[in-house]
Amino acid sequence: MQLTTKEVQAKLAEITNESDPFLEKCRTDSRKGVQQLVEKWLKKYKQEKMNEQQFYNMLSYERKARKRGFQLIAGIDEVGRGPLAGPVVAAAVILKEDCYIPGLTDSKKLSAAMRDKFYELIKENALDIGIGIITPEVIDKVNIYEATKLAMKSAIKDLTLQPDYLLLDAMKLDVPIDQDSIIKGDAKSVTISASSVIAKVTRDRMMMDLDKKIPQYGFGQHMGYGTQYHLSAMKTHGITEHHRKSFAPVRELLDI
Template identity: 70%
Template structure:
């Protein structure tokens, strides 16, 4: 008896091999609905192959470090250098050697829902995760560049395992651990991409908490960046303890 298109759809969903006899059989089925299902299968297959290829390409720095005898490799990245409010947050992530997270990339290229999904997957696929943050008052005291380095160092200290090698996104840290600084590392290394997602989701959650304290500023929408909405709220309601007093235009608002 001929299968319905719904039954075929169910069977195709579990097929991963282009040489599968059932897939080949479906290709010979002239029903329009079946041909559309086959076309959709091939499209998804190609997408998965591309994501797989991207993932293994983003493992090259980790593989190089492993080849040189390092096995606890931490990717490190930060989020929140540019905003006018909120902390700068860094994360350090040591992934399992057999991890597989296709589609993971720089957190800026992912939607909020994708970041949340990857956040959970990274926790499942990690050996250790550390997070470090630096408050606006310390940022004002030591400047944002130094604060970023402090946040990164804190993230490393908060790992449950001590890394033997560091992969950093365009930064160098004054720590006694061998390291490689990679330009645009969050889209070049899977470990750095993982740390960028952890840092971004963590910081966004902090900003949502701050938004609950100060709903008039809309921190949950702009995450502290200098949007029109944020600047208008500053002009109306003034500066909070979560604002970076050394940043323009906050500095000007305090010293008109």
């Protein structure tokens, strides 16, 4: 008795191997609906294999560090250097050695929904997570580059476990911990990618909370970046304590 298209779909959902006999049988099924299901399965399977390969490739820096005897490897990254408002946020993440988070990459390459999904997966696969938050007031005092380093150091201090090795995205920190600075590290190291997602989601949620308090600035949409809407809102409603007064577009409005 021939299976219905719906039954074929349900059975295909259970298959994990490209050489499964049922998949081979479906390939010879003349029904258009079944062929579309096979094509969809193959596309999903190929993407999963690509994600798996990418994930293991992105563990190369972690593997090198472990070969040198390091155990607690923290990835560190920040978000929020460019916005005109809001804090700069850094995250330090120590992942379990046997973690598996295929598809994880630089937070900028992920949609908001995917970042939220990976945020939860990272928490499940992490031994420890630390967060560092530096306010606009401090950013104005020390400049954004120094504030970024302060945020990263704060994230390390926020960890319960003391890392013995750091993987950083194009940064060096003056801390007594062995470290490696990787150009475009958030797309090359799983641990740095994890920290970029944690930092991004944390900061975005802070900006969305701020949006509820002062909705006229639209922080929930632009996260503090200098969009036309944001610039117009600053002209109309003024500069707040959440704005970075040392940044040119904000400073120019204060000078008017």
